[in-house]
Structure formats: structure tokens, C-alpha cells
Amino acid sequence: MQSNWQDDLSLLESMDYMLTNEVDCDISFKLGKAGLDVVPAHKFVLASRSSVFRAMLYGPLAEKGCLVDIPDVESDIFKCFLRYVYTDKCTTTSDNVTALMYTAHKYNVRRLVKECGQFMMDNMSTVNVCTIMENANLFDNRELRQKCLEFIQNQCTEIVESKLLTSLGPDCLGEVLRSEELDAKEEDIFAAVVSWADCRCTEKCLEVNGSNRRQVLGDLLYLVRFPLMSADNFAIISEQNTGLFTSKEEIELLRGQITNDFLKTSFSSEKRKQKTYPQDVCYRFQQHDINHGWKYTKPDALQFKVSEAVDIVGVILFGNSSSAYRVRVDILELGQMTDTTGTLTSTEKSFQVLFNKTVAIKPDTYYTLKADLQNGPPGYRGRNGRTSVKCNSTVFTFQTAPSPNNGTSNCQGQLYGIIFRKK
Structure with missing residues (x-):
């Protein structure tokens, strides 16, 4: 020194x-x-x-x-x-x-x-947010805990369906379940709660069954809004979880399903507030580049990626005026599909196909959209397609999908637009 x-x-x-x-x-x-x-x-x-x-x-x-x-x-x-x-x-x-x-x-x-x-x-993500929330609770960091709750509310579908709530302790799980802004089906919320209960049973060396699930859940079960479920779905849940409900609770819930009156139950029937997000559409073609003459001999496919995480709501496909099509749309890498009928009026050149639920898309990863139109006449198509389109702050990049393909590419063909919303 x-x-x-x-x-x-x-x-x-x-x-x-x-x-x-x-x-x-x-x-x-x-x-x-x-x-x-x-x-x-x-x-x-x-x-x-x-x-x-x-x-x-x-x-x-x-x-x-x-x-x-x-x-x-x-x-x-x-x-x-x-x-x-x-x-x-x-x-x-x-x-x-x-x-x-x-x-x-x-x-x-x-x-x-x-x-x-x-x-x-x-550095918060769907994978670590519940662990962070537990740490915030441990250290009495209310600001961080609130930020975690807001993140879970905004990404609720992915977190609930992936059963990531298991990292929470009882206090934080209760706070999440009390939220009026969980944007997920109550059946999915219940499935996530069951996974949480199963983990606690395993930790306590208890057999995983309905009675022990109720033992570890206690009053947390009252935060699941069973009255929002259909009678059929609740009947299945009740049958599969013997011992989860008391006889009185089961009777009150079943009676409520019949009478639509749940005032005598301990379970809330208030609908949670569903968050609404503005939708946008990314169009590949300009109006003056659309003309007639596209035949549907096999499915059309196109690959795309985005610059930031978005949820895909649906797609806009070309068709023929005053026509109807049987249509199936797939996102191949995610196993996501919808099968429906599309109908066009006498003045329309395109129609929307919406997925049953939004599809989460990660940034900078190519996905393949495949559209199969059947039982309809040849329709419109686009030319001089744009390979990169900026919609507000989100950039879509398109590239030709591998064969087999009906001829759609990054410059021409089917798949007029993608309906999306930012996370």
C-alpha cells in the first residue's frame, strides 16, 4: 500500500x-x-x-x-x-x-x-412476479407489492393458466384473489388455486385430496367466485373435489345456480372488472393494391414477428363479395386455432376471424399464420405487400412461409391484416 x-x-x-x-x-x-x-x-x-x-x-x-x-x-x-x-x-x-x-x-x-x-x-416477468410479491410482503415494501399486484392483474391470463401463483404465501394469494381486476375465467382461477393448495399439501406431507385442500386453503376458498361459473362447470368441480366444500356450502351454491340468488352463500357473485385494451390492426396492403383473382386450392401461410410483446386478437382475410367461407386459422408454433364461418356483404372484400381467446406473442420471434378457406369462390388478394409495417410503436415484420403454401408471400396473396392489442 x-x-x-x-x-x-x-x-x-x-x-x-x-x-x-x-x-x-x-x-x-x-x-x-x-x-x-x-x-x-x-x-x-x-x-x-x-x-x-x-x-x-x-x-x-x-x-x-x-x-x-x-x-x-x-x-x-x-x-x-x-x-x-x-x-x-x-x-x-x-x-x-x-x-x-x-x-x-x-x-x-x-x-x-x-x-x-x-x-x-x-426485471419483473410472469415467471418471477409472484416470488417478488412474496419478498415485498416479507420486507413490508408496500409500493413493490402493489406493483406486483398490478402486473399480475395485467398478465392474469398467462399467470393463472400457467399456475404460477404457487409461489405466493396465503396473505399475497388472498390479496390477488380479492382483486376486482383479474382478467381470467373463474374456472381458470380456481384451477390455479387448486395447484397452490396441492403444493401446500405436499409441503405438509398431506395426501392431496379435497379435504386436505380445504384444510390448507381455509377461508381463501371463499375468495373464488364460484357463482360466476356455469352450473355444469360447478357440478364437475364439486364432483372432482369431494370434501372441498361443506354440505351446506355445496347445497347453497347449487341452489343459487338454479335460482340465480347467491345472497345466502359466503361466496361473492360480483363479476370481476374485465380490463379493456384498445385494439389496432396491422394491414399488409394498401387499398389500391387489392384486386380480384385469388383461388383457394390449399391453405395460405405467412410468417410474422413483432418488435414488442402483443396479444393477437384475430386476423383479417380476403374473400369474395356476397360470399361465405368455412375458414380455419392456425398459429402453428402455439397450437392456437379457430374454426368458423366468414360471411361478406355485397360491398366487402375482406372479413374478420377472431380467436376464442387472445394469443400472447413474444417479441423478435417468428410465428406462422395459416388460413384455410373452403366452400367459397375465388376472392380478392393483395399485391406489393409491405415486409415491415409500423403500427404506433409496434413493428410487424413479414416473411414468406415455407412450402406447402397456396402462393401467399411477404409481397402478395392472402392474410390482409392482423388484429392485435398491446400488453
């Missing part, structure tokens, strides 16, 4: 140097359960940044020795934490952010708690 190392360093650089090189340290910490790693530091710096450290090191009940045992924080996390205490900077990653937030919360370094929370918000 040079004797004049301070000469060219700023205050923060000097602090970092003293920590890294263990200059004049007067306190050490034995870290982790094994306690094999000892990290030195400076009392004055710690006390200046943390009220907990100040009480620990200078208060009436201050540590007497120069070695403090911290078994609940591992060495790499504590070193990262100290780097922030000394310099206001540290390397936060998905692997260390939870433990780092725990340490910052434990020692009341609020700025680092906030920065960890912001990192979690910025």
Missing part, C-alpha cells in the same frame, strides 16, 4: 480503497452459517449510514468485542452490501437482489432497499 494513496482519489474512491485494502479497520464480521469468512470494516462509516449499526456499535448495548457474528448473511452478499454502504454503488443481479434487499432491510439502509425494489420492478 502506497503511503500517499489518498492524493489522487475522491472521497468515495478513498472510502472504497480503505474498504478493499482493509485500511485501519476496527470491526470485523464473521459471516454465514459456517462462519468461515471474516470481513473487516470501519465502525464510523457503518454508523454514519445505518441507525441499526450505530445502535449496535455505539449504543448502550453495543457489542463489546471487535468480532460480530452474522450467521444469516453470506459473505458475498455482505461484501456487496458494504460496497454500497461505502460508495453508494454495488452490483445488483437477479441472483443476489433478494438477499441484498434482506440485508439492506435488516440494517435499515433504506436507499439500497429502494434500489433493490426498483431493480425487481424493472
Whole structure:
């Protein structure tokens, strides 16, 4: 160590140097359960940044020795934490952010708690949002917890159908189920709740059955809105989950299905608010590039990708005026399809085909749309198609699909437009 190392360093650089090189340290910490790693530091710096450290090191009940045992924080996390205490900077990653937030919360370094929370918000996804919500609940971070709830509400269909709610504890699950803005079918919500209950049964070494599911769910079951289900669907649920409902609950729900009066049940019959999102259409062709003469001898196909995540609502296909078609539309990579009839009036050249439910599309990934029109005459087509179309902030890119194909390509043919909405 040079004797004049301070000469060219700023205050923060000097602090970092003293920590890294263990200059004049007067306190050490034995870290982790094994306690094999000892990290030195400076009392004055710690006390200046943390009220907990100040009480620990200078208060009436201050540590007497120069070695403090911290078994609940591992060495790499504590070193990262100290780097922030000394310099206001540290390397936060998905692997260390939870433990780092725990340490910052434990020692009341609020700025680092906030920065960890912001990192979690910025890196939130359907896969990790429930884990983040649990951490927010553990650390009493209400802002982060609310952001997680809003994210779950906005991405409810994917989270519920993928049964990702299993990462939640009872408190957070209850908060989610109380939400008026879960945009998913109640049957799917119930299936996700059953998966959650099954995980808790397994953790408690209980047999997975209706009675034990009810034992781990308790009053959380009342947050599932069974009155919103059809009588047939509820009957199936009741039959498959013997012991989940009491006899009284089952009778009240079945009676309510018949009379449409659920006032005597403990289950809410209020419809959840379905979020509405503005729809947009990406058109491949200009109006003056549409003419007649497209024959349907086999399915038409086209590949597309988007610049940002969207939900596909449906497609717009060409047809012939005053005609009807039996049509099937597939998104091959997702196994998503719809089979319906399309009818055109005497002035129409195209018609909409909507999917039964929206289809989540990831950015920068090519998907194949296939349209099979049957039982109808030759129709209109497009020419001089645009390979890249910007719709507000979303860019659609089209390319010719591999054979077999009816002739549709990125410049001509069928598949006039894609109906979508931004997430």
C-alpha cells in the first residue's frame, strides 16, 4: 500500500480503497452459517449510514468485542452490501437482489432497499412476479407489492393458466384473489388455486385430496367466485373435489345456480372488472393494391414477428363479395386455432376471424399464420405487400412461409391484416 494513496482519489474512491485494502479497520464480521469468512470494516462509516449499526456499535448495548457474528448473511452478499454502504454503488443481479434487499432491510439502509425494489420492478416477468410479491410482503415494501399486484392483474391470463401463483404465501394469494381486476375465467382461477393448495399439501406431507385442500386453503376458498361459473362447470368441480366444500356450502351454491340468488352463500357473485385494451390492426396492403383473382386450392401461410410483446386478437382475410367461407386459422408454433364461418356483404372484400381467446406473442420471434378457406369462390388478394409495417410503436415484420403454401408471400396473396392489442 502506497503511503500517499489518498492524493489522487475522491472521497468515495478513498472510502472504497480503505474498504478493499482493509485500511485501519476496527470491526470485523464473521459471516454465514459456517462462519468461515471474516470481513473487516470501519465502525464510523457503518454508523454514519445505518441507525441499526450505530445502535449496535455505539449504543448502550453495543457489542463489546471487535468480532460480530452474522450467521444469516453470506459473505458475498455482505461484501456487496458494504460496497454500497461505502460508495453508494454495488452490483445488483437477479441472483443476489433478494438477499441484498434482506440485508439492506435488516440494517435499515433504506436507499439500497429502494434500489433493490426498483431493480425487481424493472426485471419483473410472469415467471418471477409472484416470488417478488412474496419478498415485498416479507420486507413490508408496500409500493413493490402493489406493483406486483398490478402486473399480475395485467398478465392474469398467462399467470393463472400457467399456475404460477404457487409461489405466493396465503396473505399475497388472498390479496390477488380479492382483486376486482383479474382478467381470467373463474374456472381458470380456481384451477390455479387448486395447484397452490396441492403444493401446500405436499409441503405438509398431506395426501392431496379435497379435504386436505380445504384444510390448507381455509377461508381463501371463499375468495373464488364460484357463482360466476356455469352450473355444469360447478357440478364437475364439486364432483372432482369431494370434501372441498361443506354440505351446506355445496347445497347453497347449487341452489343459487338454479335460482340465480347467491345472497345466502359466503361466496361473492360480483363479476370481476374485465380490463379493456384498445385494439389496432396491422394491414399488409394498401387499398389500391387489392384486386380480384385469388383461388383457394390449399391453405395460405405467412410468417410474422413483432418488435414488442402483443396479444393477437384475430386476423383479417380476403374473400369474395356476397360470399361465405368455412375458414380455419392456425398459429402453428402455439397450437392456437379457430374454426368458423366468414360471411361478406355485397360491398366487402375482406372479413374478420377472431380467436376464442387472445394469443400472447413474444417479441423478435417468428410465428406462422395459416388460413384455410373452403366452400367459397375465388376472392380478392393483395399485391406489393409491405415486409415491415409500423403500427404506433409496434413493428410487424413479414416473411414468406415455407412450402406447402397456396402462393401467399411477404409481397402478395392472402392474410390482409392482423388484429392485435398491446400488453
